[in-house]
Structures are given as C-alpha cells and as structure tokens.
Amino acid sequence: MKAEAHGHRDEHLPLLDGFHEQYSVHLDKFDGPMDLLLHLIKKNELDICDISIAVITRQYLEFIKLMKDLNLEVAGDFLVMAATLLLIKSRQLLPLDEQEEPELEEDPRAELVRRLLEYQQYKEAGMVIGARALLGREVFVRNASEPVLAAAQSAEGPLEVSLFELVEAFRVLLQRIPLESFHDVAPGDSLSIADCINEILSLLQEQDTIQFDDLVREECTRERIIVTFLALLELSRLKLIRIFQGNGHGSIWFVPAVAADSSEVDLT
C-alpha cells in the first residue's frame, strides 16, 4: 500500500496540489490509526488529555477520504477508529442520563486518551531502542562473517524466504549495476527466461546449492539480472527449486527441490 501511495501521488499531483502540501507528505509515514491521530493532535497543538473530538474527527475523516481519492485501500483499522471517534462525539452530544449517577459517567474520551498515551509511550520506546548501536549495523564482533549454509541449515532448519526478501535481494543487485552503462547495439545474445532456467537447473546438477549473488556475479547487465530473477520465480512456481535464507538478512540460497525430497526418501 505504501508503494502505491507514491505512484498514485505522482499521477494526481496537479489535481491535488492543495492536499499535497497538507497531507501527502505523510502518506507513507502513518503506521495505523493511532499514529495518524497522534499526528493530528500534534499538528493542531492540542493537549492529548483534552482533545477536541470535533476537530480531530473532521481531519481524520478528511484523511480517509483522501486515501480513497488516491485509490488507496483504506484498511479496516482506520475505519474502526473513525467509528470510535464518531461514537465518542455522539456520546458527548447526548444529554446525560439523569437517572444514572453522575460520578459513574466517565468522559467518553477517557478510553481513547489512555490508549493514545500508551501508544505514544511505545512509539517513543521503539524509536529509542531503534537508535541503539545495533550488532551488525554499528557494532561488530570478531566473527562477523556471513553465516554459511551449514549454519543456515542448523538445528532450526532453513528459513523459508518470503517473496519480499527475494525482491529485496533483487533490488540490492540492481543497485550494484553501474547506472551509466551504454547500450550495446551489436546483435547481442538476448537471453530468454527458458535459457536461464536451463542454465540454473544445470548449475544445480553440478552443485547442490547456489547463492543468489553468485548467479549474477560475472555478467552484470540489468537484462541478465532481471531474466535471472524471473527464471527463479518461475522455477519456484513450478516447485523445482526451494529458496531459503541464512540468518536474518543473510544470503539467499537455492536448492533443487527434487534432490531434497529424494534425500529424505533415502534416509527412511
């Protein structure tokens, strides 16, 4: 959804100039309805314990409308919060039931305020722990080498890699290619996905595992990398290979799915 936000924003740029300044900068920043509410409270310089529900609700609903205008899918969580805000406002408007004891009547905003304060606390705590010097980012240990395949296949077993990780690895690869590569007009050996699949499969017959980085190390053309990536996706769709990743954001590895299966059979 976040990526979409960027795309649509560009398309609608001239139409939404007014909105653009006010809101779209933050579109990719909100992390849910609580986050959006906190932002609105801060923007209006309201006291979190004494928020004007009318102001906040109006701006909140405008924001949701904007999300719809941008064809973004408004998550249900945002709608739940909108309903909560409207409920609080309607409670405020209703006259107090005189038969009920007045001290039992809590400020309808109290529950929301409690949640907001608590959320704010953890949001800040998250920023504080995220600002720490992290192992593998700011701090390193002596054996900071990439975890090898053996480690990845340790007692915990291989981590199945998500599509997201695979796309991320692909993005990193694309970044490695120098931008100023000149187009080669010579009748190049244009590579088909089928060729690439065969190539990978024959490589997998020679060696049991391939590292994603190794597949595209020698020839670093954009086309080559994209075709390789598509071939890998196709191979995993056909269930011919299995893809997994070392610890955390380690290297992505490929193993032939068939070989893995037959070895299990051998064991039994």
Next chain:
Amino acid sequence: MNSELASIIESLIFTAESALSTDRICELLNEFDREDIKAALKDTVAYYHGRGGGFELVEVAGGWQFRTRPAFHSYITRHIKTRIAKFSQSALETLAIVAYRQPITRAEVEHLRGVDCGGVLKSLLEKHLVRILGKKDIPGRPLIYGTSKEFLEIFGLKDLKSLPTLREIQALDAVPQYERQEELQLEPEKAIPTESDLPFV
C-alpha cells in the same frame, strides 16, 4: 590489567564463538575463585575502555564479548556486509511493546497499536528477535510472545532490566525528576550478576 587470570579470561573471550557468560568462565576456570574472576573481568573491561581502542569488552545477553566501538561502523562496513536492514517504525513499535509488556498476546499488541500486527510479528519471529513463550490460558489459547536472546544480542543489552524504562524515555523531553521506576519481570534463570554484584564498585 596485569594479572595472569585476566589474561586467561581475555584469551577465552577472544576465542569464543559467541558471548561467554560469567558462569561459563567460572566453570572453565574452576581452579580460580569466582570472586577473583569477577574482579579480573571488571579490570579487563576497564582496561579496554580506558585504552579507547577500536573495540571494547562488553556484557551482552548475559555474556562477555569483544565488540567494536559504534563510532567506527562506517569504516567497518567498507569491507563487511551488514546483515541488518533498517527496522521499520512498525517493527520497532511492535518490538518495543513485546519487550516492555512481555509476556503478551498478539491481540494485546494489536489493541495497543490499533492495527493488525500479524505480519510484523511474523517477521520478528523469523528474525528470531521475538519468540513464542507458550499459550495463554484463556479461551482460544492464543500464543504469547516475548523477546529472545538474539534481541538482547542485537540491541546490545545486558539483560531486559537494562532496557531504558518507559519513565526514562518519557523524561527525555520532560524535566528530570526522581520517581519510582517500574521494573520488568525477569525470569529467575535469566538473572545474571549486575555490576553492583562485582566487588569494589
């Protein structure tokens, strides 16, 4: 740092694959007195700290480890590929909630954040930062989550107690004042000697 014991301990920590706990060091060096080992550890920490070199001896996740000083990360990353990507805001928020409120269920995390946290929790689980502690004895028997040892290692924390308290975090932009701090519940087996247990503090 001139005692032989300190040098022995230094060699053990230097060659260890991962952080070495005080208990483990005492076990390996059973001919030495536990108190002496603690004192030697303290001397070694002070020695490396005072030296101001490229690395220090630090206590993380209940063990001792040589770690580089954060100031030099930009040089180190010139030849070592980093394993950790930047954490998203939602990942950090979720991690903070789990760290401070553990044991906690997914529904409780979602109530605090107001959004679905299934995906975030799953990726934290995959990164081994969060682990499943068990099931809660309420209808539906939901899974309960807590932080892992890797969380302490990656975030360079000695134990859960050394997380900044929520009150401290709030006080960052408020006038400092003395207040009772809430302490996190710590599992007994995780309790490890703190600095104040060491002699001559």
